[in-house]
Amino acid sequence: MPSISERFAERRSEGRSTLVPYVTSGFPSRSATLDVLAGLAEAGGDVLELGIPFSDPLADGPTIQEATFRALEAGMTVEGTLELLGEFRRESDTPIVLFSYLNPLLRYGLEAFLADAEQAGAQGLLLTDVPTGTDPLVEDAILTSGLDFIRLIAPTTRPERASAIGKTGQGFLYYISRTGVTGAREALAEGLEEEVRALREVVELPVAVGFGISTPEQAALISGVADGVIVGSALIQALDEGGPEGAGAFLATLRSAMDRVANERELS
């Protein structure tokens, strides 16, 4: 099974960008999530982000909030997500990053969660509400676990801090493309390309960009400057409207737009 860094390195050696789709566990239903994950891996998802639903998703916009509430209503839990992951792992070796808020993991027991998540086949963990340096006990437990701790950098993060975060992160760095919550946007933030280029100068880990990326054109543009492209809300919308197949078809359009950029670059 490839690690997250190996997967990024593989894509980089092919001259391609890594595509990271996000879905909420249990949305639109438990059984659908397995089909969704398999379909996304097939449609060109290189690393999959699987969100553990939390009642108060304050970093998320309306689309992922809605998916979260529906998943919770359908009974999805931390334990249920790990079970799903285990089932997916029997069929696929595509790396998985679990995406969560801290509280459900604390309640589960952080050490137990880290062990069980690794056992179930997760490669990474991303926490929306544990910025670097916030809780050394929690952070050390994750950093020394079998999971890569994916750290986030925002446009408001000062350069010295960004560079320090780059040194403690694992797997890849998640660059938040704009101030705000998750959600599809019509336009990318101004100056984004320069910001990503500047960040890549000072960090060694691969940089993937997320928040607001919703069209093949945007994905192509980002893939020209970043190591990875993360897509969440737009994918959830496609999933809501077209089921697992619709989600796969949408992701494939991003994949081919990104690969076209890679081909053009190679030709030139």
Place this chain on the structure above:
Amino acid sequence: MVNIMEAKGERFGPYGGRYVPETLISALDELGAAYEEATADSVFCEELDLLLRDYVGRPSPLYHASRLEASVDGAPIFLKREDLNHTGAHKINNTIGQALLARRMGKHRIIAETGAGQHGVATATACALFDLECVVYMGEVDVDRQALNVYRMELLGAEVRPVGSGTRTLKDATNEAIRDWVTNVETTHYIIGSVVGPSPFPRIVRDFQAVIGHEAREQMLERTGALPAAVVACVGGGSNAMGIFHAFREDDGVEFIGVEAAGEGLDSGRHSATLAAGRPGVLHGAMSYLLQDADGQVAPAHSISAGLDYPGVGPEHSYLKDIGRARYASITDKEALAAFHRLSELEGITPALESAHAIAHVLKIAPDYKERGSLLVCLSGRGDKDVDYVARIEEGEHYL
């Protein structure tokens, strides 16, 4: 190596911290620095003091509620009359301070969350005074049960945005305010209304509210020649309680009693007694006691009082509970309603439903304190906002 520990934030024992999206870290640093600078600046402090005197109406009186006391044959009961402040509650102490701070930081847009609407009104008032744009998030349930305050906020020029997600109360209004702040952090200051949220908010709000206790301590000494045996205040997030407790923190003989909302009873599952029935967790940027289910999902809170209807609590209260410096009792909806009537009838003072919880508890314990000294109660707000809602409940309408 650059120090990235700035994100850790201040803690009260294990509680507090900064459990927020990375995007907010620089704004929290900026706020902390601006606050330190401002409070060290005599011009800022003098302006705040003058506004508290001439605009808010401080010092607020200390009132000896002798008829209330006689009705239970207990210890002397003194009410710290925060209900007499401009806008009718203690909330204005904090919003004036934070609005001055926002102006100093050059932020012209203000957001706030509100439950009962008292903090929303106090924020809208400060924004009118300082000519700041103001957006207040309020759960749909609360928009309905506190309609008068919605109109007051609009009258003051604020935009009230009803929040329809989750439990549609204070918790979700706070989520939405945080989402707004993450989005507009460069231009906007978030005036949080209680001693909750990521560091440095719990300390800033406590310090701006500490004027309550500083005045009350002096007034008690002057009036009775002694410190009170206990200080009692209601606790939702806990800002009026921290505000009145703080000045007595070195007075070991003075007991601190926080009163949470037991709603329909602690066993009913419909309550807001976070410290009595919750366990430590993370919500709205801080580690603190939290009402949650076995999967770590935040449990819906309930209280007849919108201002106490919150599943979290300020981190400093969690710490005071753990070290035994404060104890926390709880009062049901019914008991609070009875106290709402009783104070109105005996003293001609209609308390906010929030404050009625503190009154109800004092009535219970006053006989036990008869030989031990006096009881100081924070009457955090007046009940005008609740009159229509209580009348509807008493006419048999099912409450929210």
